[in-house]
Each structure stands twice: as structure tokens, then as C-alpha cells.
Amino acid sequence: MLTVRETILTALHVRLAVLPATALRGDVLPERVPTAGLLILRDGEPGEPEVTLSPLAYHYQHRAEIEAVVQCTDRDVAFDTLCASVGATIAADRTLGGLCDWVEAEAPRPVDLAVEGAANLKAAVIPVVLHYSTADPLA
Template structure:
């Protein structure tokens, strides 16, 4: 059986994979080719140090920082920006629709990503950003 942390990350990955028209990966290096409909990469991030209740009775509480990287590639600037914004809004809708990942977490917080534009000679520019997502949850022990 997977640890609670792994169950949460799998649930988040499944939630993102349900987004139509984008390729979703987990903990992958940036590929040399970006799919036409955009790319979403879930990065497991850092669970941080657990907070334990006084006296060591009860579970361990985490505020786990994960990253959702979004990348689109298109030669037309307006189309690239529109595609990025559409993908961003679709991700936000999916996160808001299941903010507890079917009860696995207490909730999540996130904000709009900083945008980066990158251009490599001979290729259409890349537009990307990273959504920093904080997942609040409890486990029965620091390693479960």
C-alpha cells in the first residue's frame, strides 16, 4: 500500500491527467519537444518538516509544497498567450473542483505563476510558468 503522501500525489496527478487536450507528466525533465496542446509537469516538491501535536500524540501535519509546471509553444504570440491562459484557467478549475483530493487533504492553496518566455533559435518560443501549490494534510507518522 502506498504512503499517504504518495496517495495524495497520485490523486493530484490523476486530477491533472483528466484535463483534456494537454499532456501531463510527473517528475519528468523538460522534453525537447512540447506537445501542440501544451505540457503540464507535476513536481513532487518538498513536504517540509512535519508538525506534531504536543506530547507526540496524534498525527504529523504537513504543508507540502508541490509545483505544477505549464509550458506551451507556438510561433504566434497572441495564440501562445491565449493557449497558456486557457490551460492555466483549466488547471485552476480542476483544482477548485476537488480542493481536498477526495478527502485525502484538508485543502490546498495556490497563486498565479510568474510567466517566463524563452526562445531558442529555429524553434517557436516557449511560454511557461510554475504554479506553487501547498497541500495541507495529516499522516499517522513522519514516513507514512
């Protein structure tokens, strides 16, 4: 049986997988970036939960990260389109089908990465905050 945390991260990855960009989870940056772009979901940190008693519940603001990467001639437009599609996907279902109380992406932190002998990469980390509760921090 999957934990609440793993179920939520899997659901987020499934949502990202429907985008034209290739969506990976926890993988290393491949040698080639697909034409439509690349998204890598990182599990991130659940952080310190708020705890309520009676009934016992742990309330997390889990910070996952999505690495967005493009490599093409019109990097700026492709990058903007990729980030906007991630935002639209998250906004379309802010509870991931009822698994979370709320999901919210933060602004991307873009960087240009030089690649020797190839077109530069434009990449960013998009922080995603997952608000959820569970009865056990290990469940």
C-alpha cells in the same frame, strides 16, 4: 502500500491528466511540447510539519509545483487557458477526494524561453500547497 504523501501526489497527477494538456510527473521537458500544452508535476517539499500529541499527528503544508508550458503562435492565450484549467481542476475538488484537508494553487510565475530555430516557449511554475496530516512522517 503507498504513503499518504505519494497517494496525494498521485491523485493530483490523475486530476491533471484529464486536462487536454499532456500531464507528466517528475519528467524532464521533452523536445517537443504538445499543441495543447504540457504540465509537469514536481513532488516539491513537504516542509517542516506542525506536530500535535495525543493522538500523535504530523500536519504538513506540502509545496508541490506544476510546470506549465505552451509553444504555439498564440502563446499568451494558450498559456492563460492552460493555467485557468489547472486552477479550475483544483477548485473542483479541494480535498482530492478526501485525501487532503485543503489544496490551493498560487499564482503562476511566467517566463518566456527562447528556443533556437523554433517558436518560443511560454512557461510558468504554479506552486500548489497540499495541506494534509499523517500519523508518521514516513507513512
